[in-house]
Amino acid sequence: MTHMNDLEESRLSHCEPIVVKESFPKSSINAQLHHYLKNVYFKNNLDEEIFFTENRDLNTGYNIINIVYLPNGVLHREIVGSYNPYASQEQNFIINEKAIVWESTFTQTPPQAKCSESCPPGFMKLTRESEPICCFDCIPCPQGEISNQSDMNNCMKCQEDHWSNHKRDTCIPKLIIFLSYEEALGMALTTSSIIFSLINTIILGIFIHYRDTPIVRANNRGISYILLISLMICFLCSLIFIGRPEPVTCILRHTTFGMTFSISLSSILAKTITVVMAFHATKPGSKLRKWMGSRISYTIILSCSLFQFILCLIWLFSAPPFPYHNMQSEIGAILIECNEGSMIAFYCVLGFLGFLASISFITAFLSRNLPDSFNEAKYITFSMLVFCSVWITFIPTYLSTRGKYMVAVEIFAIQASSAGLLGCIFMPKCCSILLRPDMNSRKYLTKKP
Structure with missing residues (x-):
């Protein structure tokens, strides 16, 4: 398969979108985007034919290989997962994260291929203007609203008789107030x-x-x-x-x-x-x-x-x-x-x-x-x-x-x-x-x- 050039690789690593001029008609854009995919055809080491179908899906599954350089300089390829587009949804993508060996030059493992860190529960994502969609700010949920999952686009409003807790990640019953004898x-x-x-x-x-x-x-x-x-x-x-x-x-x-x-x-x-x-x-x-x-x-x-x-x-x-x-x-x-x-x-x-x-x-x-x-x-x-x-x-x-x-x-x-x-x-x-x-x-x- 053809490799991406340095510019394209840099764009994807910074999550920058590929800009297409609006002057082209939609059919022309699709033809340009999939021009190379239609012509991909080669044989792998097992002499299996590899090409893309009319639906732009790969005709066969493939393994995910982790390339590791051993201390003695020998290049070692370790299969850490596989992808089979014809398997069930639960079995089509399998990966063993523990088997992956990351380069020592990485400051964070696994490395983050994102512009912004994930928003924890209690926060919601606010996309930055004029920046890629993966670049966003994490802002706390307003009072009375929560987010119980990471990277939520919107906060959920609590029921009328409930209120958000201090962390804004769950709704709790509202405090009952009246003039009591105990106070x-x-x-x-x-x-x-x-x-x-x-x-x-x-x-x-x-x-x-x-x-x-x-x-x-x-x-x-x-x-x-x-x-x-x-x-x-x-x-x-x-x-x-x-x-x-x-x-x-x-x-x-x-x-x-x-x-x-x-x-x-x-x-x-x-x-x-x-x-x-x-x-x-x-x-x-x-x-x-x-x-x-x-x-x-x-x-x-x-x-x-x-x-x-x-x-x-x-x-x-x-x-x-x-x-x-x-x-x-x-x-x-x-x-x-x-x-x-x-x-x-x-x-x-x-x-x-x-x-x-x-x-x-x-x-x-x-x-x-x-x-x-x-x-x-x-x-x-x-x-x-x-x-x-x-x-x-x-x-x-x-x-x-x-x-x-x-x-x-x-x-x-x-x-x-x-x-x-x-x-x-x-x-x-x-x-x-x-x-x-x-x-x-x-x-x-x-x-x-």
């Missing part, structure tokens, strides 16, 4: 919720123990009990927000929060209205005396709570909250959160709470300068100021956070606003009951300022 933030919020509920329980015990004293009886002690119990539930309902969201917990989160806060705010509104009515009822000829008593206060609490309960029922029957696997919020992770379902119903529940808080604050603010015998309005004004400040600050903070920290901000707002109501309304009374018993007398409360 530091969850433990801190759980501890604060339990501590506040214990403080609430102690204050409730003090009010029950001193239930017949003037400070406790002032402004309807029954409403004070209702307010303390609802605040205790508010502290404990924040625990529902911690842990893996489930269908039941997602439903209980905002509905329990909405109901308990509506009871708390309606109780504060009832206490404020009681203060105003008690002051005006003491005036001569006042017609508010017949409205004095606990009936009007309980009616306010019951009607407001019933309205909020109806809103929650409409929410649950129309589009209740449900667990949602958010795969876009966190890179390489799945955020499990509670989807509110009907956003209209959710905003209606929050809007009614805002309405109760506004009415309570305005009423308490307008009655803050009443005589000292009815000075609970001052405490309610401060408590509602804290409550409204917390939730007004909560809105931009909640919208600017993501993931489990959004839930943590919501829990903090619940606990902070509940603690504000508990501290501003009941702590001054507890200090007077325990530390200043002289103030816990009818004579002190009825004296003029």
